[in-house]
Amino acid sequence: MRVAVDVMGGDNAPHVEIEGAVAAAREFGVPITLVGDLERVKAELSRYDVTGLDIEFQHASEVVGMHDSASDAVRKKKDSSIRVAFELAKNGEAAAVVSAGNSGATMAAGMFVLKRMKGIDRPAIAQLFPTMVGKTLVLDVGGNVDCKPIHLVQFAVMGEVYARCVLGAASPRIGVLSNGEEESKGNELTRETSALLRETSLNFVGYVEGRDIFNGMVDVVVCDGFVGNVVLKLSEGLVETVGKMLRAEMKASLLSQIGYLFCRKAFANFKKTVDYAEYGGAPLLGINGVGMICHGGSNTKAIKNAIRFAYEYALKGVNDQMAEKLTESFPGARDREQEAS
Amino acid sequence: MRVAVDVMGGDNAPHVEIEGAVAAAREFGVPITLVGDLERVKAELSRYDVTGLDIEFQHASEVVGMHDSASDAVRKKKDSSIRVAFELAKNGEAAAVVSAGNSGATMAAGMFVLKRMKGIDRPAIAQLFPTMVGKTLVLDVGGNVDCKPIHLVQFAVMGEVYARCVLGAASPRIGVLSNGEEESKGNELTRETSALLRETSLNFVGYVEGRDIFNGMVDVVVCDGFVGNVVLKLSEGLVETVGKMLRAEMKASLLSQIGYLFCRKAFANFKKTVDYAEYGGAPLLGINGVGMICHGGSNTKAIKNAIRFAYEYALKGVNDQMAEKLTESFPGARDREQEAS
Numbered sequence: 312m313r314v315a316v317d318v319m320g321g322d323n324a325p326h327v328e329i330e331g332a333v334a335a336a337r338e339f340g341v342p343i344t345l346v347g348d349l350e351r352v353k354a355e356l357s358r359y360d361v362t363g364l365d366i367e368f369q370h371a372s373e374v375v376g377m378h379d380s381a382s383d384a385v386r387k388k389k390d391s392s393i394r395v396a397f398e399l400a401k402n403g404e405a406a407a408v409v410s411a412g413n414s415g416a417t418m419a420a421g422m423f424v425l426k427r428m429k430g431i432d433r434p435a436i437a438q439l440f441p442t443m444v445g446k447t448l449v450l451d452v453g454g455n456v457d458c459k460p461i462h463l464v465q466f467a468v469m470g471e472v473y474a475r476c477v478l479g480a481a482s483p484r485i486g487v488l489s490n491g492e493e494e495s496k497g498n499e500l501t502r503e504t505s506a507l508l509r510e511t512s513l514n515f516v517g518y519v520e521g522r523d524i525f526n527g528m529v530d531v532v533v534c535d536g537f538v539g540n541v542v543l544k545l546s547e548g549l550v551e552t553v554g555k556m557l558r559a560e561m562k563a564s565l566l567s568q569i570g571y572l573f574c575r576k577a578f579a580n581f582k583k584t585v586d587y588a589e590y591g592g593a594p595l596l597g598i599n600g601v602g603m604i605c606h607g608g609s610n611t612k613a614i615k616n617a618i619r620f621a622y623e624y625a626l627k628g629v630n631d632q633m634a635e636k637l638t639e640s641f642p643g644a645r646d647r648e649q650e651a652s
Numbered sequence: 653m654r655v656a657v658d659v660m661g662g663d664n665a666p667h668v669e670i671e672g673a674v675a676a677a678r679e680f681g682v683p684i685t686l687v688g689d690l691e692r693v694k695a696e697l698s699r700y701d702v703t704g705l706d707i708e709f710q711h712a713s714e715v716v717g718m719h720d721s722a723s724d725a726v727r728k729k730k731d732s733s734i735r736v737a738f739e740l741a742k743n744g745e746a747a748a749v750v751s752a753g754n755s756g757a758t759m760a761a762g763m764f765v766l767k768r769m770k771g772i773d774r775p776a777i778a779q780l781f782p783t784m785v786g787k788t789l790v791l792d793v794g795g796n797v798d799c800k801p802i803h804l805v806q807f808a809v810m811g812e813v814y815a816r817c818v819l820g821a822a823s824p825r826i827g828v829l830s831n832g833e834e835e836s837k838g839n840e841l842t843r844e845t846s847a848l849l850r851e852t853s854l855n856f857v858g859y860v861e862g863r864d865i866f867n868g869m870v871d872v873v874v875c876d877g878f879v880g881n882v883v884l885k886l887s888e889g890l891v892e893t894v895g896k897m898l899r900a901e902m903k904a905s906l907l908s909q910i911g912y913l914f915c916r917k918a919f920a921n922f923k924k925t926v927d928y929a930e931y932g933g934a935p936l937l938g939i940n941g942v943g944m945i946c947h948g949g950s951n952t953k954a955i956k957n958a959i960r961f962a963y964e965y966a967l968k969g970v971n972d973q974m975a976e977k978l979t980e981s982f983p984g985a986r987d988r989e990q991e992a993s
Binding site (some may be wrong): 327332361380404442443456457463488489490491495496497498499520521522523524525526534536538540541543544545546547548549550551553555557559561563564567569570571572573574575576577580581603637 | 808832862865866869875877878886887892894913915
């Protein structure tokens with residue numbers, strides 16, 4: 312069982328991807344296939360001692376850039392590293408794909424090559440957020456801008472299985488992101504989604520608010536990809552700004568500069584808690600395979616952890632459990648939705 | 653020109669409201685009318701030295717609770733403090749209303765009693781967010797869950813005037829909140845809103861992402877009230893969680909506890925930057941009058957500053973400028989939208 316790493320897509324490619332892959336192979340014993348321009352990959356890899364590591368190569372002559380359209384990965388650049396990586400997964404030569412490239416293109420390539428899982432209309436990108444008492448999984452944070460209720464229900468099922476199988480939550484609590492906890496709140500989408508979720512076997516707790524993403528009230532939060540993306544970028548931006556503000560204040564006086572030296576470790580621990588690199592990447596849920604989407608600016612640690620999570624995901628057979636949960640959770644809801652639409 | 657303060661609505665009413673009102677009268681010379689249960693108001697007020705302050709009373713026998721429906725403020729509780737406060741504004745006995753009560757009820761009462769401004773279909777609640785280089789005004793963060801493009805255009809006009817007249821931005825930059833900066837991103841609502849905004853005389857810069865709310869890239873961000881509410885609650889929750897995480901880390905070792913003592917001032921300055929109490933309340937824009945909505949858990953400082961901003965808002969005749977800008981900004985857009993719908 313190998314992990315195919317698209318080494319050409321990220322902002323600091325292929326350096327960061329290859330360093331992260333070497334680290335994952337060494338620390339976690341993950342068998343790796345590096346996918347990209349063979350000459351560049353070999354040149355970069357020569358900088359590391361890879362003795363005893365299971366690292367293979369697969370040449371890909373093209374790269375999907377950050378400003379290419381998602382469909383370029385599918386239609387035009389057939390020999391792009393991301394497309395080739397998913398082809399390896401399709402052919403059984405890899406069990407998972409990790410990429411720090413254009414996330415829209417990664418999503419499109421994954422869906423095009425591996426196809427959607429049965430029972431899933433819209434694959435979703437799921438992102439982990441740190442809380443005081445664990446982590447909250449939010450989906451979709453990615454591509455699905457205009458969603459129907461049934462899509463959010465499918466997100467909930469996928470999120471439940473991921474939280475249970477990969478994150479270790481016993482009976483994951485599911486919430487629908489809304490503008491208030493009362494049932495009277497929400498918009499058309501959230502109200503219909505709630506009604507459907509109540510009929511499933513999921514541990515659905517109702518509406519949650521923006522603040523609840525960070526207080527550990529639920530394990531899984533579902534929303535459409537527009538709102539999810541705002542949530543993701545807002546959180547990243549706010550943590551970054553808070554960090555900058557604190558640094559500026561710390562530098563403002565000699566006293567606080569001295570104080571900062573004393574609490575440097577506390578700050579480092581805090582940074583580790585909120586650092587996306589600890590979680591690596593965001594899984595693309597709902598395809599027939601495993602895709603892990605990393606931040607374009609990922610560092611080595613993020614790539615390494617993303618490879619580790621992708622490997623675990625594949626090893627644990629999460630997708631099989633998802634398929635099972637999909638049929639068991641809401642046998643009736645799907646048909647009714649289709650009748651209604 | 654007086655400010656009517658609903659002293660019954662907040663979580664710590666009437667204590668906090670009255671202390672805040674006394675402080676605003678003393679520090680900024682704002683003439684105040686306290687609206688609420690006369691007996692309780694007088695009992696509370698007797699604890700302060702109000703010599704020389706212009707403070708009047710208006711009795712109101714009812715209170716709209718946090719769990720009452722918004723329409724209760726309008727239909728059932730006609731002698732509620734929030735309703736009576738807006739009646740004072742309607743009769744010219746007050747130029748502005750400040751409340752820390754049920755925000756939905758405040759919005760409903762304001763709209764019902766004072767009516768919507770000509771050219772505005774949906775009044776909006778606007779919230780200030782701190783950045784490294786100033787503040788960003790986001791609207792709507794409140795009541796308007798399912799919006800049409802023309803509503804967001806009206807938000808943009810109101811936000812522009814508020815940013816210019818109250819916050820002092822010379823030529824406020826306006827952004828539409830979206831899931832990416834590229835024109836190809838966004839949902840149906842944001843795409844149509846952008847097309848309309850491009851035809852106005854506003855300084856419209858295009859799409860902004862969640863992170864841009866905190867980096868000072870624009871002065872005004874428009875979105876529907878569902879997304880805006882998620883933004884507001886998420887930001888409050890994240891800042892709170894970050895604070896808790898940092899405190900926990902600081903307490904974890906003696907070294908960092910000592911360090912904390914040295915940088916206490918830096919933390920206090922930081923807290924001041926992100927503290928909502930500095931900005932007081934969120935203006936309800938688009939009614940024929942001035943309404944300032946405060947957090948239910950507002951402290952004295954928040955109430956004081958909200959009264960100050962409400963007073964300035966009224967003094968500067970912001971609503972007249974809004975009316976002017978509305979007709980000048982997009983003479984054509986409104987008609988087209990109406991034809992289309």
